[in-house]
Amino acid sequence: MANPLAVNVTQAQHNMDAPLVMAGAGHTHLVAMRCWAEKGLKVPENSVLISPGTHAWYSGMMPGLLAGRFHVEQCAVDLRPLADAVGLHLVYGEVSAMNADNQKLVLSNNQSITYQVLSINTGSEPPVPKNDGSVPIEPAKPFANFFQRWQLWRQQPPGEIVVLGGGPAAFELVLALQWKLPTTGFRLICAEELLPGQPVELQRAAAALLREREIECLPDTFISNIRDGQLWSGGKIVAHPDVVVLATGAAPLPWYACSGLATDKRGFLRVDACLQSVNHPQVFISGDACSHKGSQRSGVYAVRQGPTLAHNVMAFLNDRRLRKYQPQPRTLALLATADGGALLSYGKHSISNTALRPLLGFWKDRLDLGFILRHERK
Template sequence: MAERHLLLAGGGHAHVEVLRRLAARPLAGWRITLLTRERHSPYSGMLPGVAAGLYHPEQALIDTRALAARAGAALVIDSVEGLDPGARRLHRASGDPIAYDLLSIDTGATPDVSRLPGAAEHALPLKPIDALLPRLQGLDAEVRPGQAVALIGGGAAGFEMSLAMAARLGPRKVRIVLVAGESGLLPGVPAVLRRRAAAALAARGVALHEGANVSEVTEGALRFEERPALAADVVLLATGASPAEWLARSGLVRDGRGFLLVEPTLQAVGQPAIFAAGDVASLLPEPAPKAGVFAVRQGPVLAENLRAAAEGRPLATYTPQQDWLVLLSLGDGHALGTRNGLVFGGRWVWWWKDWIDRRFMARYQAAG
C-alpha cells in the first residue's frame, strides 16, 4: 500500500502539539509535512513579556525545524495561497501545489484593517504574531522622546501590550495611550478586574481612553466622530482579526465573518479529510473566542483525531472550557488574574504566569 500524506498547514499552537505527539508516537504508513511561514513559531502568551524586556525573544520562540525533525516531518517554509478540496491539493506562494490525504489547518488569522479607515496605511497590527518582533525592533528605532504611541483595542492583547510599551518606551519619555473604544477596557471580565486593570494603567503612566471608537487613523492622529482627535505618532492595532483571503476562494463552509466552520471533531463542515484549529477556525455550534488558550486546548484533541482518521477509528469531540484562567502581564514583573469570579494580583501572580509559560515552552524546546 502506498504511503499516505498528512499535511499540516501552519505552525500555530495546536500544530506544535500535534508534532510533539507524533515525535513521541510516529504514525505508521504516513509521511508528514509541516508548511509554515516562519522557522520559529512564537508563543503568544509570552510575547508581551518579550516586548516589555522580561524575556529574550528566543525564550518565546519554538524552533519548528527542530520540532518537525523530531516528528519525522518534512518542513516547507512557505505560505498558503489557496486550496482545492476536491483534488486534495494545497496551493502555496512559492512552488508547486502539495497533494495530501489528510490536511490540518492552523494558520491563525490576519489583522482586520479593512473596517477602520486609514489603519492599513498608518497602523501596525499586532497580528500575525510571527512578525511582531521585527516590527517592535523597528519601533525602537522610530520613536523619539515626547512622541505618543497609541494602541487601539481594549482586550487582553491591547492591555498587555500597552503596559509592555510603557516598560519598553516609557523610560525614553514616550507617551503610551490605550484606546479601548465603546466596549471599554477588558470587556467580559469581572468588574473588580477592570478596575484594578485601569489602576495598573494609571500607575504605569498609560493614558486610557474609553467610550468612543476610533473613526479614522491619519498620519499623526486618531480621529473620532464626536471627540477631539488624539495625537499618535505610532499606532498599534490590537483589535479583532480577519480570515485569510484564500479561505473565501477555497469552497469550504465559512461563518458570517469568513472563518472556516468546523465540527466539534475539528473537521471542516462537509470535508472529513480537512481539520482546523486555532484562530482560523470557528467551532460549531458556538464559536470559541479567538484566544491562544483555546488553540492550546484543541491541540491534544486535534492530534488524536488526526491519528484516528488516519487509522479509520471514531473521532473524539472537543468541548471548549466554559471558564479559564486569565493571567495578564503588567510589564514589570507583576500580573493580574481571574478565575471562577475570583480576582487576584501581584508579583506572585507574575511568578505563577511565568511558571506556566515556561513549562509550556519546555514541551517543545526540549532537545529530545
C-alpha cells in the first residue's frame, strides 16, 4: 500500500478546464465516490479530484492511531483506486484561492483549474488563539502533519502538553496522547464545560476518567492569549506548557472568505437544502466547510451528506431533479478512551458503565474499520 504520509507527490502540470472538480477528499467526497463506484457511474471525462495527499484520513480513528491501537495504513483510504473507479483524475495540490464568478480555482503552486461544476469538501481547521509564537502550537489537523509531530514526541517526550478544546475530539485526543506519553504532564483546557451538550452522566464519567489518568481538566477557561511562554485566560496565567495542541473545533479555511461564495457570519459557505451554494448553484459544498441548517460540524454529518451529494452532483450534470438533504436530529457518539474502551451517547442517553466500556470500544472499532474497508478499492 502507498504511504498515507506522503504529501504533494506530484503536482498538477498544466492549467486545466474540467467539467467537474471535486475539491478535497473529505468524508463526504469519499462516500459520494463510493456511491458512484457501487452503481458503476462515471464522472464526465477530464473531471478532477484535488487532494493535498495520496490518502484521505478517517478522523474517527486518529485517537486510536495515536494510542497505538491501529497502524497508519488502517486509518486512511488510498484515493487513487477510488478516483480511478469513477473516472476522476487525481490532482495533488491544495486550493488556495477561488473566484466563483469566473468559475476558477487557484492551487497553492499557482496553477489554476476552471470548472463547470464544483464540489467543495475541504473541511475546516481548528481556531488558533492569539499568540506571539513563544509556545509551539500544533493543530490536530491536518492529521498527516500532526501524526508526524506525534512521532517526534514519542522519541523526545515534552515535559508538559496542554490540549485546548473541550469537545469529543479534544477529550479523545488528550487520553490518547497521555496513553503513550506517561512521563509527560497533561492538561485539558476547555473554553466551556467538558463535553458541552452531552448528557450530564457522560460528562461526569469523562471528568472522572481524566482524573483517574492524572490529566488535569480546566473547564470554563477561555485562553485569550499565548505570550511569553504562558497561556492567559483574561488577566490570569493558567499554564506554561512546552506544547499546545489545538482541538478547538472548526474554523473556516481562509480562502472561503474571498471565494465569492455566500458565507455565514463565521465564514462558512452557505448552502441550501440540496447542498448547493446559495449564490452559485453550480457549486456544491459539504462537510465542515458548509453552513447548513440542522447540520453539525462532525464526521458523522459529513458522512451522512455523502449519498445526497452523490445524487445531486450527477443529477445537476445531467439536468435531473436534485434531492434535499435531511440531517438526522441526533447522532450516536462513541468516545474512545485509549485503552480499547469507549463511552456512548445518543441524544439525552449515555452509557459510561466501566464494565460495558470494552464492548462499546469493540463496537466503535468495528464501525470505524468497516468505514475504511467500504471505501477501499484494490
